[in-house]
Amino acid sequence: MLSMLNVRVERKRKVADEICSFHLVSATGEPLPPFTAGSHVDVHLPGGLVRQYSLCGDPRDSGQYVLGVLKDPASRGGSVAMHGVEEGSEIQISAPRNHFPIESGAGHTVLLAGGIGVTPLMAMAQTLFAESRSFDFHYCTRSLARTAFREVLLQGEIADHVYLHLDDGDSERFDAEATLRHCFRPDTHVYVCGPAGFIEAMLMAAKLAGYADSQVHREFFAAPKVKPAVQGNGAFQVKIRSTGVVHQILPEETVVQVLARHGIEIETSCEQGVCGTCATRVLDGVPQHRDVYLTDLERAENRLFTPCCSRSCSALLVLDL
Numbered sequence: 001m002l003s004m005l006n007v008r009v010e011r012k013r014k015v016a017d018e019i020c021s022f023h024l025v026s027a028t029g030e031p032l033p034p035f036t037a038g039s040h041v042d043v044h045l046p047g048g049l050v051r052q053y054s055l056c057g058d059p060r061d062s063g064q065y066v067l068g069v070l071k072d073p074a075s076r077g078g079s080v081a082m083h084g085v086e087e088g089s090e091i092q093i094s095a096p097r098n099h100f101p102i103e104s105g106a107g108h109t110v111l112l113a114g115g116i117g118v119t120p121l122m123a124m125a126q127t128l129f130a131e132s133r134s135f136d137f138h139y140c141t142r143s144l145a146r147t148a149f150r151e152v153l154l155q156g157e158i159a160d161h162v163y164l165h166l167d168d169g170d171s172e173r174f175d176a177e178a179t180l181r182h183c184f185r186p187d188t189h190v191y192v193c194g195p196a197g198f199i200e201a202m203l204m205a206a207k208l209a210g211y212a213d214s215q216v217h218r219e220f221f222a223a224p225k226v227k228p229a230v231q232g233n234g235a236f237q238v239k240i241r242s243t244g245v246v247h248q249i250l251p252e253e254t255v256v257q258v259l260a261r262h263g264i265e266i267e268t269s270c271e272q273g274v275c276g277t278c279a280t281r282v283l284d285g286v287p288q289h290r291d292v293y294l295t296d297l298e299r300a301e302n303r304l305f306t307p308c309c310s311r312s313c314s315a316l317l318v319l320d321l
Contacts, residue, residue: 016148024065037123038100044092051078054120070116099276100219107187109135114194140165176205192218220292236312255307273309285317
């Protein structure tokens with residue numbers, strides 16, 4: 001089980017239309033664990049909701065965690081609940097985890113943010129600046145009113161690295177392919193975060209600009225809406241390597257749910273195939289990947305499987321559990 005932290009909302013403020021920042025400090029007086037750029041925490045909200053939010057503050061500031069949350073009525077309810085949390089409230093969060101780290105060996109880094117996807121990339125930009133590393137930060141948003149954390153981005157220490165692209169602005173439309181092609185070299189790494197459509201467009205631009213999959217990193221906030229796959233919709237079996245026990249997975253069940261009933265706990269977080277917390281090694285069989293965490297190469301290798309949402313193309317999957 002993840003360790004839990006008791007925190008207090010020391011400050012809440014509006015940082016753009018429908019976007020609030022939450023500054024969290026320890027409720028017990030104990031130091032908060034350090035975090036690295038790209039990390040997120042699980043936030044336990046009223047009503048039993050658990051949602052994941054990126055830490056967008058400066059990792060050098062050990063006294064607080066900063067979250068940026070877009071209020072989205074079309075979401076699963078977490079953002080609305082989070083916006084209902086007021087200053088002075090105490091909540092529980094998980095310790096930070098990082099499935100979206102900065103590549104330490106990059107000679108140049110390109111950060112591509114769409115909308116609220118700016119949050120993890122802000123922490124990356126501040127880390128890159130502190131380490132005197134080469135980077136560019138492109139932030140695509142609808143309007144200046146929807147541009148979160150304008151003071152930090154446009155007036156703070158990273159301002160010279162930030163390029164703002166507004167849908168309602170007078171500037172030319174952001175040409176991601178040309179931008180990425182201009183700064184291409186073998187040690188350039190690209191980080192993308194934002195809505196699913198934005199991410200897919202940026203990944204395609206990077207591919208057309210000549211970047212290898214290993215140079216491009218992305219983080220979804222939610223699983224894209226896709227049509228259910230026909231293959232892999234039926235029942236299948238999962239075999240546990242350590243015991244040899246085989247479990248039947250029915251069409252309406254996930255592997256995580258079935259194994260939990262039999263006392264086998266797999267650590268999960270998003271339960272949508274977004275965060276990679278539950279990723280498990282496959283020893284035999286062919287997964288039917290339904291996550292957005294694994295790269296195309298990792299999917300082709302079929303060595304990892306996300307049991308919170310993915311299924312199986314083969315009758316049996318053997319998992320390293």
